[in-house]
Amino acid sequence: MSPSFIESNTTGSDPRAQKGSTNISTIQSLDIEQFAPGVFEKRWLNISTSALGPVNVPVFAYRGSAPGPTVGIIGAIHGNEVNGIPVIQQVFARLEEKIRSEFASETIAGTLIGIPVLNVPGFLDSVRSFDGHDLNRLMPGKSNGAAPQQYAYRVFQEIVMKLDYVFDLHTASAGRQNSLYVRADMNDDNIKKLATDLSPQIIVHNSSPGGSLRGCAQQNGIKALTVEIGNPSTFQHNLITRTVNGICNALTFQLGYPPLSNQYAIQMQQQSPVICCRSYWLFSQAAGILQVYKKLAEPVTRGEVIAEIHSVFGELLQRIFAPDDHDTVVVGLESNPVAKVGNRTVHLGVIGNGFLDGVNDGHL
Ligand SMILES: [Zn+2]
Numbered sequence: 152m153s154p155s156f157i158e159s160n161t162t163g164s165d166p167r168a169q170k171g172s173t174n175i176s177t178i179q180s181l182d183i184e185q186f187a188p189g190v191f192e193k194r195w196l197n198i199s200t201s202a203l204g205p206v207n208v209p210v211f212a213y214r215g216s217a218p219g220p221t222v223g224i225i226g227a228i229h230g231n232e233v234n235g236i237p238v239i240q241q242v243f244a245r246l247e248e249k250i251r252s253e254f255a256s257e258t259i260a261g262t263l264i265g266i267p268v269l270n271v272p273g274f275l276d277s278v279r280s281f282d283g284h285d286l287n288r289l290m291p292g293k294s295n296g297a298a299p300q301q302y303a304y305r306v307f308q309e310i311v312m313k314l315d316y317v318f319d320l321h322t323a324s325a326g327r328q329n330s331l332y333v334r335a336d337m338n339d340d341n342i343k344k345l346a347t348d349l350s351p352q353i354i355v356h357n358s359s360p361g362g363s364l365r366g367c368a369q370q371n372g373i374k375a376l377t378v379e380i381g382n383p384s385t386f387q388h389n390l391i392t393r394t395v396n397g398i399c400n401a402l403t404f405q406l407g408y409p410p411l412s413n414q415y416a417i418q419m420q421q422q423s424p425v426i427c428c429r430s431y432w433l434f435s436q437a438a439g440i441l442q443v444y445k446k447l448a449e450p451v452t453r454g455e456v457i458a459e460i461h462s463v464f465g466e467l468l469q470r471i472f473a474p475d476d477h478d479t480v481v482v483g484l485e486s487n488p489v490a491k492v493g494n495r496t497v498h499l500g501v502i503g504n505g506f507l508d509g510v511n512d513g514h515l
Pocket of ligand 1: 232
């Protein structure tokens, strides 16, 4: 049998030799009953069509022998947010190793679905958007709409609506950096427990923005949380491993899966995240060269200088202070030093657990 990978060598390799994924069949719908219990499955799910043929998303699936909830882990709804891809691969690898080594499939109640890349054209172009639009503001889409709306519609109907729980994996957008943090409705007990077991650096309570996958899922009774894993267009292995451990712990402690993390990883994950009741960005008032003096996930002292903007000649134009009436932590920051008036500079989480309803997501 020919290998499904290409081994490069100094004489070069023939790109036509690529066989990867060609033996995986394509499905039109994510009906769980089509997956044989106890079998690790891979499929292409057809979402759309281009002039040159079908547009398919990759699907991992494992259906336990007992009935139970369907849990989805979704990556790259923003095409350049790739840290979620190895997270999903590794969660499935751990589950497969556990099932093969110790447990019969009967020990899993329900189905685990992994979609490592949701936004196919954005991923192929290494960009956040889909055809210039944000897929994560178009949910639940429109069956009779423009291309991104139809794509969102198929995604929502064929994937999201088949789930009972969803972990939506993201990163910062281009030019910005994120800590490992979860956005979740902390007034929902189920979601709060999942977020806590995931044990990120920070948890930010908020409602989700209109048209987002998380918000539309929640409106349909699906338990959803957003996991922000660092930075775009790169793999950050520390954050990836921590997220894998966190999702595995949530699966074990809240959804009855066998332990998928070793004891050391479970204990490491029990470092308590900083809990924030909301978050917001500080925007620049000046244009020039931005320097941010705080690090990701670092606590902020009230009233301290957290960033400055200088002119290209080095003159101080704006000093950006931390708020002096509440405690904050750095959730994310702008890493592009070229600042315009009104640019985002630092994303602060407000430390506290007074969780109000209808809190915006800090991006508005
Ligand atoms: Zn994103």
